Structures are given as C-alpha cells and as structure tokens.
Amino acid sequence: MTITYSCIANGRVILAELALTGGSYQVSKNYSENPLMLQEPFPPSNAIIADFQHVLGKCMMKYNQNQGEFMISALKSQVTDVKNSMSQNIDKMLKREEKLNILIDRTDNLQVATKAFQKTTTKTSKKMWWRNYKIIIIICSIFIIIIIILLSTNVIPI
Known part of the structure; x- marks a missing residue:
C-alpha cells in the first residue's frame, strides 16, 4: 500500500500536510471534533510548515520506495512457507509409501502362509480320510x- 497523504497535528490544529497526488483529503470529523482536543490551537508559522512538509515528503518517499522491497521480502517469505509446506508433504508421502510397502509385504506373506496352510489342511484331510477308510x-x-x-x-x- 502506498502512502499518498500525511499530516502532522497538534491538538485540533494541522501543523503540516502533504499530498503526493492530487485530490481532496479531509481529516476525519472524529479527529477534529474529539472532546479531548478542546485546547486552544496556535497558528503554525510558514517555516514550521515548510520544515514539516519537507520531513513528511522524505518519510513518505522512503516508505513508498521500501514498499517494493517489503513486497519482495513478503513474497520470499511466502515462497519459503510454501517450500517448507511442500517438503513436509513430500516427507509425509514418503512415510505413507513406506507404510504401504510394509503393508503390501505383509499381505504377500499372509497369502503365502494361507497357501501353505491350505496345502497342509488338504494333506491332513486326505490323511484323516484314509485313516477313517481303513478303520471302516x-x-x-x-x-x-x-x-x-x-x-x-x-x-x-443258513
């Protein structure tokens, strides 16, 4: 955001104001009608106004020039945040992949064990059938x- 208007006030009196662009700027009514600001104003001299305007102009220009640097640093900060977030997401994905691989290995082992159990069960049932057949x-x-x-x-x- 660029500063286009600034002022210095003492009580209800605006000592100096500076607008970088054309336009109508008014100090808010809340400021000028505030009951705490009922002190007597003193009129500022032209020298004070010129000095304040000079200082205001420098401060406004400095702030406005630094806005570009501020925006760049803000963007860099956002890029860093996104980069960190992506790194965390990649780490989470790798952990999930590792867990999935472990689960797949366990499933394969369980299938092998199931086939071995079925073979054993089949052999045992045949063995029991032959034993029963022999007894009969x-x-x-x-x-x-x-x-x-x-x-x-x-x-x-007979």
Whole structure:
C-alpha cells in the first residue's frame, strides 16, 4: 500500500500536510471534533510548515520506495512457507509409501502362509480320510469274519 497523504497535528490544529497526488483529503470529523482536543490551537508559522512538509515528503518517499522491497521480502517469505509446506508433504508421502510397502509385504506373506496352510489342511484331510477308510474296512472285515465263523459253526442257520 502506498502512502499518498500525511499530516502532522497538534491538538485540533494541522501543523503540516502533504499530498503526493492530487485530490481532496479531509481529516476525519472524529479527529477534529474529539472532546479531548478542546485546547486552544496556535497558528503554525510558514517555516514550521515548510520544515514539516519537507520531513513528511522524505518519510513518505522512503516508505513508498521500501514498499517494493517489503513486497519482495513478503513474497520470499511466502515462497519459503510454501517450500517448507511442500517438503513436509513430500516427507509425509514418503512415510505413507513406506507404510504401504510394509503393508503390501505383509499381505504377500499372509497369502503365502494361507497357501501353505491350505496345502497342509488338504494333506491332513486326505490323511484323516484314509485313516477313517481303513478303520471302516477293518470293522467291515472283522464283521464279515465273525459272520463267516458263525455260519461255519452253525450258530447262525443258513
């Protein structure tokens, strides 16, 4: 923001004012009608006005020239903030990627373990089936042998 108008006042009296651009500038009514400013004004001399205007002009020009430097430093600060924010975001993304890779590895390991478990389960179920089948064959064989013995001894009539 550029300063285009400034003034120096003592009480209700404006000692000096300077406008860098043309236009109508009025001191606000709140300032000139403030009850705290009821002291008697004294008229400033032309020498004081000229001195104050000279000082005001220097200060305004210095401030207005430094505005460009201020804006550049403000932009540099914003760029630094954005750069820091982007660096933090990149770090967060890398951490997330690392966690995702760990999760993918765990998932792969779990799939391998699942396949191994299924193979083991299949082998075990086949083994149990054969064991049960053998027991059934043995029981049937014993039953048939008992029936043959009973038939041969005529305990059971034919």
